[in-house]
Amino acid sequence: MTVSLDEARLAALASSFSGSLLRPTDAAYEEVRRVHNGLVDRRPALIARCQGAPDAAAALAFARENGLPVSVRGGGHNIAGRAVIDDGVMIDLSTMQDVDVDPSARTARAGGGVVWSGFNAATAAHGLATTGGLVSTTGIAGLTLGGGLGWLMPKYGLAADNLVSVELVSASGEVLRVSEESDPELFWALRGGGGNFGVATTFEYRLHPLTDVTAGLVAYPFDAARDVLRFFRDFTAGPLSDDLMVLGALVHAPDGSGAKLAAVAVCHTGSKEEADRELEPLLGFGSPALTAVGPMPYPDANTLLDAGYPKGALNYWKSGFLGGLDDDAIDAIVEQFSSTPSTMTAIGIEHFHGAITRVGVSDTAVPHRQPGHN
Known part of the structure; x- marks a missing residue:
């Protein structure tokens, strides 16, 4: 029409x-x-x-x-x-790309069109960061309004947990600055309730001192997939420090060969020595086809998965939260992935622990606060 x-x-x-x-x-x-x-x-x-x-x-x-x-x-x-x-x-809002950092207050105000790569670059110039997406091309607005899972969530909570205020245009056209102090009920809804409460034009975040992390992935041949996911389950059963985010995955090799792989990706915000100690069981497990884990600036770590999510690819996603990752679940995941026809197909299993699980279920609109896997 x-x-x-x-x-x-x-x-x-x-x-x-x-x-x-x-x-x-x-x-x-x-x-x-x-x-x-x-x-x-x-x-x-x-x-x-x-x-x-x-x-x-x-x-x-x-x-x-x-x-x-x-x-x-x-x-x-x-x-x-x-x-x-x-x-x-x-x-x-995609042309609203300004990011203004206040290093003394450890806050940043960013336009509604900013993506996490731009936000990370601006805050990293001051040795600061906050939880962004797992993929750096994701917009800050939609991710934050939906809750905001990311590499730093065990240490600093979700993106929504670090939200200080939102400049919001209401349906009637009123421009509001929404915060815990000005409108606690609306601010509650904006932290995980989605984008249906107005047009969020500017976001203000709390920042944390962070420069380098230890990050990367370990990939294994697909015939080891069940063992890898069982190791991932047992490893994430902990105890783990808040510094460590772990993602288990079944993926296709990025070289275009179509080869299926099992992988574990990590991001550790502690010192190199702390990271080496905590990652030792992972780095010593099995017979990997590839090990690429080491120190890097956090903005670089936030790009680790970008190549798997190019603009214009034909995307169809489903997700669900598991309270446990038992052998039957692992067998089903591996069996289903083994028959996927597209080399763009992937299954990612994000581990939930740390700071995100210490926020009350009713404190924000994000309901997923229990330890487990997404």
Whole structure:
């Protein structure tokens, strides 16, 4: 269906809009409407590329006056494609890329279009970091509003646990600064409740001193997959320090050969000596095909999985939380992966422990606070 926009109202919007407005006939429209997941192919009637909260408020008002549905794009990484909508107004925050770091207060304010690679670079310049995604091309907005799992979560909690405030444009167009002090109920919802409470244009985070980590992966031939996942289960049963994040995985070799592999990826925020000591059982296990674990800047560690999630790939995801990883579950995981036809297929098993499990289930909108596996 083709939506006819009210030209007079569109002209009024354009007269005060500091960003750019794109319609289907504009040259940049085709590229801007695309999101990370190549399966998503939707065509908004209007893309409002915002430069700040006033632009978002104006775009919302235009959509409301014209009876049009709205979607909001931050990093555009949401697999379901919620960033873009057919025949509606796409409020696009992707050009809002500023990251302002206050090293003395250990906080950072970042625009709704920032992705974690940009955020990490800005904070690392001051020797600081906070929990971001497992993949650095993920947008800060969607990840944080959904809770925010990442490499640093055992040490510092979820991204949402490090949220200080949000600049939010309400459905009525009011620009709010939402924090625990200003609106505790709305702030509770923004920490894990998703992106349905307004347009989040700026995020303020608590930062932590962090420069280098010990990170990487150990990969094994697929015929060892059951043993590797059983080792992963037993290793993560601990005790583990809060410094260590562990991810078990069944993947395909990145060389294009299609070879299936079992792997364990790690990120350790402690000293090199502490990391070596805690990782010794992993580094001594089995007969790996590849061992690539060592010291690196945290922003580099956050890119370890990026190559497996290229923009435009055809994505379909499912996930679920397991309270335990028993032998039957491991056998089922390995059996199902053994018959996957696509070399882009992967199964990742994130271990939950540490700081994220010490936050009460009702303290935020994130319900997953028990030790276990995702």
